[in-house]
Amino acid sequence: MSFDLALFSSKLRRCREQFEKSLVEVTTATGIPENILAALENGERQPTGDEVLIFADYYLCDYQFFISNERVASFDQTETLFRRYGEEFSKEDRWAVQEFLFLCECEEFLLKLIQTNTYSTFSFLKRGNNYRGQGKEAAKALRKYLGYASNEVPMNIYEDFRSLGFHIFRRQLGNSNISGLFIKHPIAGKCILVNYSEDVYRQRFTTAHESAHGILDDDREFVISLKTDKKKDVEVRANNFAADYLMPPEFLENIPDCRVWTSEKAIEWASKLKVSTEAFANALKSANFISEDVERQIKAVRVPKRLKVDPELPESLSLGSRQRRQELLKIGLSNFYVGLCFDVYEQGFISAGRVAEMLLVSKHELTEIASIYGRTIRYGN
Template sequence: MPRITIQPFALTMSLDLRNLADKLRRYRQQFDATLPQVAESTGIPVEAMAALERGELSPSGDQILILADYYKCDFKFFISNDRLAPFEQTENLFRRFGDDLSAPDRWSIQEFLFLCENESFLAEELGRVPRDAFEFTKRGKFYKRHADEAAKALRTFLGYKSHEIPADIFHDFRRIGIHIFRRHLENSNISGIFIKHPTAGKCVLVNYSEDVYRQRFTATHEVGHSILDDKEDFVVSFKRWNREDLVEIRANAFAGHFLVPAAALAKIDSASLTPDSIVDFADRLRVNTDTLVFALKREGILTEVAARSFMGLRIPKGSKIDPELPPTLSARGRQTKHDLLRRGISTHYAQLCFDAYRQGVVSLGRLAEMMLGTEKELWEIGKLFGWSHEHES
């Protein structure tokens, strides 16, 4: 359950100071932060932070809340004498991919998981948890068969016709209980991450620095991991990957079958294909041209040689419509929503947050915290989601 803001609170239990010191030190090391950096961001003096990390100082309740807010974690993590799985999970993730994750990207992932925990909590409180979970059981050991069957099963579950093209896959995947967020990552070689969170469940992060059609593919690819590799705690997907990696091949195949089903290609005559028609058809399918070309080769419509001749074609950037940035938005509204998405705040998530505030589930301060901003920033953001604030004294 996400951290609940308490103002102020007193520690009523004895803390294992060595355990707390270990948590604080390991958290700081996860993010390559120095003691002066933590002190400057939290307002806790460097000397006090150093003493806390040595286990020589008992923190106040306010300090616990401040540190939990800084590290975007549940404050109970610090005051309990138990180790919580989410912390161990990110520590293992950062250790394994340390060379590929800059300090800003580590913070982005931590905030992404914070958003997932919040979304899970709010959906439960507001009675909006998806009731019909999608389930799929792999048969045999043929990975591409897994991908094909899982994609067909999910399309059927979502109610798509065999030839129908998904319009808003982010909405579709939230319908089956996946927490999916887009967020700018500094390392552009990372396309997406799947994390099986111990409390929030299946979580998918998509690199928002990519174009929207690539984001659609990445989101579907990571959902493929969540369905077909659900025994893993996390999977990090890179643009440049080992071409012999069967797990990545399977997730790619899943995305291809889901976004470009065979029935959508059934009437295509290979002799009529030109660079212009490939670009036009890919745009109508809402995929980049290489995804379409691979699908055409998959279905035997293009030979290997013909497929290579069509690789690398580009769809005009202006024709790609993001479902969360519709043309009906004003220029200012579009920029605000773009900035929110860049930070990980989806329309779905923001609406949950504002609805929770309207219904008294969270306080104004907690709302600002969940939106990764300040109370002052909420007034402008709220207008985009049909929320007008009347200040309550």
């Protein structure tokens, strides 16, 4: 296959523009002089093999993306996403999305290396045009598929949806209007980003919500969930899926005096379900257990922050370890993903340097992270 200089130049320029990088910024990060960058982007110079690898490393993608027509990167999806919702994504958030997709690719690669990506296959056939009903029926079908009793409440939803082959990462975004994002990556598959800036209970709901998009909207390249768009049909459907998956009506019905509520009782049961009082009130109203007045009363109270514990930040950790792990969570490094990286490293499939790349840290920081997670980096590897 002959090298297409025009294709390479176009992708290189569009990448820089997509992430709002200046020539100076790219030069500083890559070490490639500004005049050479300009010549490469204008198709006036053919890149060396090393330069292609440097650009692939910088933009966190497979080098083949720059030199072939193969779909080995999510560039088309993100380019369309940022063009359509450009005002919602700051320069920092655009790069956060790119790092998130890089982690998804790495996770898929690692799972294949140790042959544990034997996912359960779940599909749901949508019938009719009742979006609310589709969401509820899909939630009921998935709960049955995963073996939950009709009134059983799922607690580890991250594990539930990972078992379906979804790549789920929580990542801090600057825009609070973005709850989450679903992208169908050409290599990694279904990728879910949850805004870590949100309340920890809200993050659980968003995970189920975005996973609903992965199940019910998988004919789309991407779906972004904006708080200002919650009345859209696909958002209504995803919200009903998330509500019934996390708070099945059969469970709500078995709550003692499920039609009588005080502020204390609402906080108690919302906390047990690990959902916000707003989501809890919506579910009770949807099941016709409460009036609109009671719904407003429940929404007016809040579960105290001290009762909310991030599942990846157990209280058994020291304060220092919890703070450091939280910093890592903000850039998308879940306990599952970090553990997977070290597992594959310890089995000899990848080097310590590759682990550092996959964790978006320096080799020095890698030693610190290994210590936090009770792992060891072998000297010289």
